[in-house]
Amino acid sequence: MRNIFLGLTATILLAACGSSTPETLERSGDWDLKSKTSHILYTTIKNQSIAESNSFNLFSGSVSENGHVEIDIALNSVQTNIDTRDERMKKFVFKTVDYPSAVVKTSLSMDTLATLEVGARQMIEAELAVSLAGQSSNYDAQFMVTRLGVNEVLVESATPIMVQAEDFNLGAGIDKLQELAKLQSITPVVPVTFSLVFER
Numbered sequence: 001m002r003n004i005f006l007g008l009t010a011t012i013l014l015a016a017c018g019s020s021t022p023e024t025l026e027r028s029g030d031w032d033l034k035s036k037t038s039h040i041l042y043t044t045i046k047n048q049s050i051a052e053s054n055s056f057n058l059f060s061g062s063v064s065e066n067g068h069v070e071i072d073i074a075l076n077s078v079q080t081n082i083d084t085r086d087e088r089m090k091k092f093v094f095k096t097v098d099y100p101s102a103v104v105k106t107s108l109s110m111d112t113l114a115t116l117e118v119g120a121r122q123m124i125e126a127e128l129a130v131s132l133a134g135q136s137s138n139y140d141a142q143f144m145v146t147r148l149g150v151n152e153v154l155v156e157s158a159t160p161i162m163v164q165a166e167d168f169n170l171g172a173g174i175d176k177l178q179e180l181a182k183l184q185s186i187t188p189v190v191p192v193t194f195s196l197v198f199e200r
Contacts, residue, residue: 142159
């Protein structure tokens with residue numbers, strides 16, 4: 001009888017105080033990208049030593065409950081901090097009239113992330129499939145996932161993704177930019193980084 005009483009008492013105390021088991025990232029439901037608190041950046045180098053930061057201001061995306069990730073980047077939202085250069089990027093490099101967006105796809109193991117506690121971080125490796133200007137290319141990527149809250153996660157690039165202009169046949173467009181800007185050179189590879197917040 002004493003053991004039954006102790007067991008009943010413990011059950012009541014747990015119910016009153018709440019379980020100490022950490023909340024988990026439940027697999028049910030999709031996660032939507034919060035663009036206002038997210039960033040996609042790339043760095044260009046001209047004349048061999050002048051680095052400039054560029055970004056995209058408009059993008060959307062989601063992670064499905066089975067781990068499928070898709071991000072759509074509006075190329076017309078490119079921001080280089082020079083209006084004339086923005087227009088040249090759209091016209092000669094991205095050719096946004098024909099190719100208005102870039103699409104990034106990958107897959108994540110939701111089981112791996114399911115036990116991630118609030119405040120905890122985990123390194124993830126995945127292959128990114130990128131479609132841009134009518135071409136496709138794959139990249140090995142490392143990124144850090146941080147659980148910000150019960151229904152919010154942060155996904156950041158752990159290392160830059162090095163994108164070559166020739167991966168998407170952008171060489172002619174870059175040559176045109178170099179000619180118009182009267183530059184000695186534009187490096188045909190750019191490091192891309194990102195910081196993406198997803199919410200369910």
